[in-house]
Amino acid sequence: MENSISYLLLFMLVMASATFITRALPFVLFHKKSDHPLVEYLGTYLPPVLMVLLLVYSFKNESFISLGFVPEVIGLVSTLIFHLRWRQPLISIVGGTAIYMVLVQIGFMA
Amino acid sequence: MSASTSLSAIAFRTTIPVMLGYVPLGIAFGVLFAELGYHWLYAGLMGVVVFAGTAQFLAVGLLANSAGLVEVFAATLLLNIRHMFYGLSLLTRFPKTGWRRWYMIFGLTDETYSLLTSSKVPHGEDPVQFKFLITLFNQMSWVLGCTIGGWLGSQINFSTAGIEFVLPALFLVLVIEQYRQLPKLSLFVAALALGFATLIFISRDQMLLISCSLAVALLLLAKGAQTWKIR
Numbered sequence: 001m002e003n004s005i006s007y008l009l010l011f012m013l014v015m016a017s018a019t020f021i022t023r024a025l026p027f028v029l030f031h032k033k034s035d036h037p038l039v040e041y042l043g044t045y046l047p048p049v050l051m052v053l054l055l056v057y058s059f060k061n062e063s064f065i066s067l068g069f070v071p072e073v074i075g076l077v078s079t080l081i082f083h084l085r086w087r088q089p090l091i092s093i094v095g096g097t098a099i100y101m102v103l104v105q106i107g108f109m110a
Numbered sequence: 111m112s113a114s115t116s117l118s119a120i121a122f123r124t125t126i127p128v129m130l131g132y133v134p135l136g137i138a139f140g141v142l143f144a145e146l147g148y149h150w151l152y153a154g155l156m157g158v159v160v161f162a163g164t165a166q167f168l169a170v171g172l173l174a175n176s177a178g179l180v181e182v183f184a185a186t187l188l189l190n191i192r193h194m195f196y197g198l199s200l201l202t203r204f205p206k207t208g209w210r211r212w213y214m215i216f217g218l219t220d221e222t223y224s225l226l227t228s229s230k231v232p233h234g235e236d237p238v239q240f241k242f243l244i245t246l247f248n249q250m251s252w253v254l255g256c257t258i259g260g261w262l263g264s265q266i267n268f269s270t271a272g273i274e275f276v277l278p279a280l281f282l283v284l285v286i287e288q289y290r291q292l293p294k295l296s297l298f299v300a301a302l303a304l305g306f307a308t309l310i311f312i313s314r315d316q317m318l319l320i321s322c323s324l325a326v327a328l329l330l331l332a333k334g335a336q337t338w339k340i341r
Contacts, residue, residue: 007176008148014179015169016159018186022194023218030201041333042326047192048288049301049325054188055281056305057318058171072278079279080286089283093167094138096279097272104272 071108075100117235121243124229128221129251135163136255142170144263145270153260157253161217165189171277184318210242217245
């Protein structure tokens with residue numbers, strides 16, 4: 001863990017740049033309000049698709065062959081239930097993660 | 111009371127609802143972050159340099175997986191593409207030049223965006239200064255939450271096994287919110303199929319970049335086919 005602080009600082013720099021780029025890009029690209037149909041089209045359909053792809057991406061290190069994914073399924077279902085019930089991202093994310101962590105740590109179906 | 115203090119007071123009052131959301135959210139981030147083993151002050155530092163709620167939860171998951179920096183860049187960019195289309199409606203209402211313009215763009219979170227678009231500039235006051243103060247107060251409550259959370263996390267200790275699940279939980283919540291805005295089941299199923307197909311048949315390591323490029327290409331093709339049919 002010796003170089004972990006330099007990794008963390010680089011990590012923050014990269015994440016800060018990527019965040020700033022996405023926030024600044026529309027101001028740089030479009031000088032006045034843009035209503036180009038293609039921008040509108042991608043603005044409607046791209047974000048939902050990207051969120052689904054990120055969800056799939058977050059499981060890229062899983063193997064789907066064994067039964068090892070049962071805690072993941074329970075974690076996702078709990079997150080879903082929390083979110084449909086309270087619609088508070090904080091409760092859904094922290095609650096779902098906490099349930100998953102408990103399952104993994106007690107060795108549930110591992 | 112001078113004019114500038116009263117403007118600060120009004121701007122501060124405007125940001126109280128956001129503060130009530132940011133402090134607990136920041137605390138949750140800080141606790142998770144500190145459990146990864148970093149000094150708690152770095153949780154506050156991340157609030158200063160990154161200032162993005164969802165991206166910082168993404169950071170916890172990526173740090174837990176020791177993700178490569180290219181992947182960090184790509185994932186953050188894709189996550190934030192939602193923001194790109196927000197900026198559009200504010201273009202004409204932001205100052206054209208000056209350092210405050212760049213700070214306000216830097217601080218354009220979901221919550222800042224909603225305050226800037228919904229609150230009225232007090233009569234006779236400088237609109238740029240008012241919007242700047244709103245952004246600044248929002249970031250101050252975010253940094254406060256992150257720092258408190260980081261400190262709390264350094265005081266309590268629990269096993270972090272499974273903490274990387276913060277990633278799927280975060281993305282699932284975002285998917286649900288996107289579905290609420292655009293309830294087109296076929297689109298979501300197609301995206302899911304595309305994601306898994308890329309993962310299984312093409313590449314595990316380059317999954318994100320490949321599937322996103324394919325998604326943009328397919329969306330443009332679909333648009334092209336539609337336009338062509340109408341002709």
